[in-house]
Amino acid sequence: MSASEYQPLFPRITKCQHLIAAKDLLEQRRFSLLTDALGKINAELSQVPCPTTAAAHTHTKTLISPHDVARRCPQVFQFLTDWCGDAYLQYTSDPRLLFTTGISLQVRPDQHRWRPFPTLSGGQQAVATLALAFAMQAAFPSPFYFFDEAGLECRLSILSTSLSLPLRRWMLHSTH
Numbered sequence: 001m002s003a004s005e006y007q008p009l010f011p012r013i014t015k016c017q018h019l020i021a022a023k024d025l026l027e028q029r030r031f032s033l034l035t036d037a038l039g040k041i042n043a044e045l046s047q048v049p050c051p052t053t054a055a056a057h058t059h060t061k062t063l064i065s066p067h068d069v070a071r072r073c074p075q076v077f078q079f080l081t082d083w084c085g086d087a088y089l090q091y092t093s094d095p096r097l098l099f100t101t102g103i104s105l106q107v108r109p110d111q112h113r114w115r116p117f118p119t120l121s122g123g124q125q126a127v128a129t130l131a132l133a134f135a136m137q138a139a140f141p142s143p144f145y146f147f148d149e150a151g152l153e154c155r156l157s158i159l160s161t162s163l164s165l166p167l168r169r170w171m172l173h174s175t176h
Contacts, residue, residue, distance in 0.1 A: 066091050066103055068139035069132070076138070077107070077131035085109045087131055105132060 070089040077087035091103040105117040109124045117128055 066098070069135045072135035072138045073105075073131055076134045077128065080127050080131055080134075081109065084111060085127075086111075087128060089132075 066089060070091070073087055073089055077085060086108045088106050089103055090106055092098060092101045105128055106114050107117060107120055107124065107128050108114045109120065109127075117125065120128060
């Protein structure tokens, strides 16, 4: 192409350059506004007082009480397995360490040896998950829970599924 053929394109090229410059300027302005807003939020958050250790300990103690869940979990698991299995929660007794050490679910399906939750089969994990969820529901009633039935119940045996339905009805009536 010769220079004369490029001549009609120069106004378009110039317009595109102006649009790109305007877009860059707009992005810089948005970035500046966002940075200012985040700075203000950070300043406001730094003014919020942090709870003292004693207050945080009291708050943790009232919100987290795994003892009730731990007491109910074996009963629910045994009910779901038609009294053939067992389960218990293992956790620290110090509520300040509960979030750092965590809670582990130990299960003995069909009177076999005790096994941690991650080593169970899919169906055994589904039953243990239901037992834990129902134990939590019994300890801390909530008006509703959502279960992905396709993901959870497809891994349950027919016996476990048939036992979970009466348990759900009982849980429904016991929370009202």
